[in-house]
Amino acid sequence: DVKVTQSSRYLVKRTGEKVFLECVQDMDHENMFWYRQDPGLGLRLIYFSYDVKMKEKGDIPEGYSVSREKKERFSLILESASTNQTSMYLCASSGSGRADYEQYFGPGTRLTVT
Amino acid sequence: AQTVTQSQPEMSVQEAETVTLSCTYDTSENNYYLFWYKQPPSRQMILVIRQEAYKQQNATENRFSVNFQKAAKSFSLKISDSQLGDTAMYFCSLAQGGSEKLVFGKGTKLTVNP
Numbered sequence: 001d002v003k004v005t006q007s008s009r010y011l012v013k014r015t016g017e018k019v020f021l022e023c024v025q026d027m028d029h030e031n032m033f034w035y036r037q038d039p040g041l042g043l044r045l046i047y048f049s050y051d052v053k054m055k056e057k058g059d060i061p062e063g064y065s066v067s068r069e070k071k072e073r074f075s076l077i078l079e080s081a082s083t084n085q086t087s088m089y090l091c092a093s094s095g096s097g098r099a100d101y102e103q104y105f106g107p108g109t110r111l112t113v114t
Numbered sequence: 115a116q117t118v119t120q121s122q123p124e125m126s127v128q129e130a131e132t133v134t135l136s137c138t139y140d141t142s143e144n145n146y147y148l149f150w151y152k153q154p155p156s157r158q159m160i161l162v163i164r165q166e167a168y169k170q171q172n173a174t175e176n177r178f179s180v181n182f183q184k185a186a187k188s189f190s191l192k193i194s195d196s197q198l199g200d201t202a203m204y205f206c207s208l209a210q211g212g213s214e215k216l217v218f219g220k221g222t223k224l225t226v227n228p
Contacts, residue, residue, distance in 0.1 A: 031214045033215075040123070040220060041220060042120075042205060042218045042219055042220035042221050043205065043218040044218075045215060045216075048214070048215060050214060058215075090159065092159075094214060096214065101147050101209035101213075101214060101216065102149070102161055102164065103216055105151075105158055105159040105160070106158065107157070107158045108158075
């Protein structure tokens, strides 16, 4: 079974803090994704990585950066957290070259910025 | 640009009854995949069912089936014999062939009542 884990289920940070959210997958997947989930807005892609050190902006990259130094690990960084970044953050992974593009999701991190 | 629309923010159904969740999409491609994902309360998002656009036959997974109308760009999910464990957010999503990224609808919150 594919396993995608995220470093925290719940996180509370103060405005202006630097925040790291980490995601690890154990299926040797090439692709990893960070989404933000808000009520009534669905899932919105923040960043996508298709290989180590490779990244691509998603639909809402402003205020975020990412790092992928190892294949299994994909980090989302909030350089200076703001209250409008309070949200649920979901990580996902998928294998390249698969015929079906299925993504496997982590349990999510609910971040509150006060 | 690809879009996915779920027009029912919330639905409810009685246990053992059948419910249909609607999804329409827009894409200019001929090669694409459609998915329904389920996110139970406080639990991980999982794939329910997938449909390849080139297949005319509607996909079925146990109590879950889809009605794929390619010309109408419609992809509805039917849940038969609803169970309490089906209570969840359901997301419809689309992947274009050749792209690793998914586009998600805003979700439908389904409640199964005893």
